[in-house]
Amino acid sequence: MASAFDVAVVGAGMGAFHAAEEIAKKSKDTKVAFIHGYTFQEWALAAAIFLNNPDEHEKWTAGVPEKWQQKWANVQYFMSSVETIDCDKKEIKLMNKGPHAGAVITYKAVVLATGSKSPLITPSPGTSLTERxxxxxxxxxxxxxxxxxxxxxxxxxxxxxxxxxxxxxxxxxxxxxxxxxxxxxxxxxxxxxxxxxxxxxxxxxxxxxxxxxxxxxxxxxxxxxxxxxxxxxxxxDVYIPCFPIGPNTERLVSSQKILDDRGALITNDSLQSTSHPEVFGVGITTKKLFGHPVSSRLTAASKHCAQGALAVIQGKPVQVFQDKEAPPPLPQPMNVKIGHGKGGYMLWTSLPGPAKVCCCQCCNGGFPFCPPPCCWCCIPGCSGACGTCGSPPEGEGPASFMVHLLAKFPPNHGFKGLGDYGAEVPKQAKMA
Ligand SMILES: Cc1cc2nc3c(=O)[nH]c(=O)nc-3n(C[C@H](O)[C@H](O)[C@H](O)COP(=O)(O)OP(=O)(O)OC[C@H]3O[C@@H](n4cnc5c(N)ncnc54)[C@H](O)[C@@H]3O)c2cc1C
The missing domain is CATH 3.50.50.60 (FAD/NAD(P)-binding domain)
Incomplete structure (x- = not known):
């Protein structure tokens, strides 16, 4: 028998998290099905590190649901991936695999945050932690x-x-x-x-x-x-496509008129499906999210879609997405990483104004004069964060700093309990 919810949120990344969080915090009476799809969380931004060095994978993985799931009273997690969404019936069927195998969920509004198909970089829907x-x-x-x-x-x-x-x-x-x-x-x-x-x-x-x-x-x-x-x-010997292959909507939604040829959700300026107004999309829509950091754009879009879903079920008008809550979009990424840690290389490319001055980028500052010595103990590697004094802000120092900085971001996007595979991965299968 189907379980009835007000809003369903589909996805296992930061997009889905921020959408679920927005509803959990802003509308405690709204019943949310968070179809996370996996029994674990994995921090995608570290994929290049752990795919090249599997010993690092556990550090970026949370395998104990009690540790990574949020304690939101109005949100129920589902740890089997979505198989199909019948947009006409407003019904979601989960895959016949995992803790919630075959479950059927109905919704009044749904937020799709299923990301892009990136083989190996992110796990495929339905993958167990042991398989991953x-x-x-x-x-x-x-x-x-x-x-x-x-x-x-x-x-x-x-x-x-x-x-x-x-x-x-x-x-x-x-x-x-x-x-x-x-x-x-x-x-x-x-x-x-x-x-x-x-x-x-x-x-x-x-x-x-x-x-x-x-x-x-x-x-x-x-x-x-x-x-x-x-x-x-x-x-x-090995071939890896490291470009996104297209939205993870393949075979997901039953109504074809809802997607374009590439599988992107066809939306209006509110990130809302033009054919099914109760369907919203984060990062998988025909309306592109412009600017950097990508994670800030995505967070703003997620919150907007959550608010849109609430508006739909409350019979209120849905606002146009304006990306106003996040820091202003930068035209270029702040940095380009070419490998993390010792032996890697990173370039700071476009920091926002105040950070640029603080990191002495205007005058090619760097170790030992910048950042100030009092900062050197905040994050390991911080003393080399901006490169060497008198040289461009790049090199092995920033690449080493980035490994530590990267570990600071997951909690901001709902990733908790990293560093523990838990009991699902048998001890002998764990990496030394
Ligand atoms: C190596 C790497 C480095 C990056 N570096 C940066 C950076 O420095 N700064 C920055 O801002 N951004 C960076 N990004 C981009 C950022 O990671 C992505 O934009 C962000 O993770 C996208 O989040 P998302 O939630 O939309 O999608 P994803 O993180 O892709 O999450 C979507 C999830 O939904 C799951 N899903 C798919 N189909 C289903 C289904 N049927 N049922 C249930 N679940 C499903 C997917 O398996 C996936 O786990 C980087 C990305 C990568 C890969």
Whole structure:
């Protein structure tokens, strides 16, 4: 029998968390089904670290539901992934796997925050923690050929320089996805700098080409041959597509008119489906979220969608999404990471004004004069956060600092209890 809820939130990332949190805190009488879909949480921003070094995976994973689930009285968690959403019946059916296998949920409004399909980088719907641990370990031991500057850098950090690494780019240049889709235009100087670090320091070959055959939209962890659209072939030991393949809506919603050809939810300026007004989308819609940091844009969109869902069930008008609550969008990412930690490289590219001054970016400051010595103990690696004094704000110091900084963010986005696989992963399957 179906369980009835006011709002269903679907997804396991920061988008779903902020939507559920907004309703939990602002409307305590609203009954929410949080279809998280997994028994665990995993911090996606550290994927390049743990896919290259599976020993690090547990540190970024929360495997004990009692630790990561929030104690919100009006929210019920579901730890089986969604199989289908019947938008006409307003009914969700969960997969026949996991703690809530086969459950049926009805809703008055739904927020979809299912992210983009990124094979290996994020777990596929329905994956158990034990399966995910095996997948991460298989990837770590097989990695040889990568397709992203961050992955390439972390590959070198953990696996050294003996393997040939080719970074294939459909435009022939790096940073094209982030800069092209999320902001006005790429900064040519940053592109050139990142390309040089990849080529000269990381010994990565940046190659112009694409492989559009759908069989190359999944990672391949054993030797094979990549067929490029140009007709050229490339032999590989490991192939990893590190670009988002499209919204995770494949086979999810029953009504096809609700999605465009790429699987994006067709929405108005309120991030609300044009055909089913009770359906909202975070980060998976035809209305793009512009600017950096991406996580701030996403958080604002999540809160907006939660408020939209509440408006729908209360019969009130839905507001246009304005991204006003978050800090103003930056046209470029604040930094570009080419590997984390010792042996990695990071460039600060566009900090907001006050942070820029504090980090001495205007005058090429850095260790030992900036940040001030009193800050050096706040976060390990902080003394090298801005690079070396008199040099550009980049290098191994910022890359080492970033590992520690990265660990500060998860709690802000609802990720708790990281560092514990819990009992689901048998002891002998845990990494040393
Ligand atoms: C390596 C890496 C580094 C990054 N660095 C930065 C950074 O420095 N700064 C920044 O701002 N952003 C960064 N990002 C981007 C940021 O991580 C993403 O924008 C953000 O995680 C997206 O959140 P989301 O909740 O929309 O989607 P996701 O994090 O992708 O979460 C969606 C979840 O929903 C699940 N799901 C899918 N289908 C179903 C279903 N049928 N049922 C149930 N659940 C389902 C998915 O499996 C997934 O776990 C980075 C991303 C990566 C991968």
């Amino acid at each position: 641990v095996s997948e991460v370990r298989a990837c770590g031991s097989a990695l040889k050929l990568c397709h992203s500057w961050e992955m390439c850098g972390d590959f070198r950090v953990h696996n050294g320089y003996s393997a040939r690494v080719i970074l294939l780019s459909r435009s022939g240049t790096v940073l094209d996805t982030d800069f092209g889709e999320k902001s006005a235009k790429p900064d040519a100087k940053v592109v050139e700098k990142v390309t040089n670090v990849l080529k000269d320091k990381m010994k990565v070959e940046v190659k112009h080409g694409s492989a559009s055959d759908p069989k190359f939209s999944d990672a391949i962890l054993s030797p094979g041959t990549l067929q490029l659209d140009s007709g050229e072939t490339l032999d590989f």
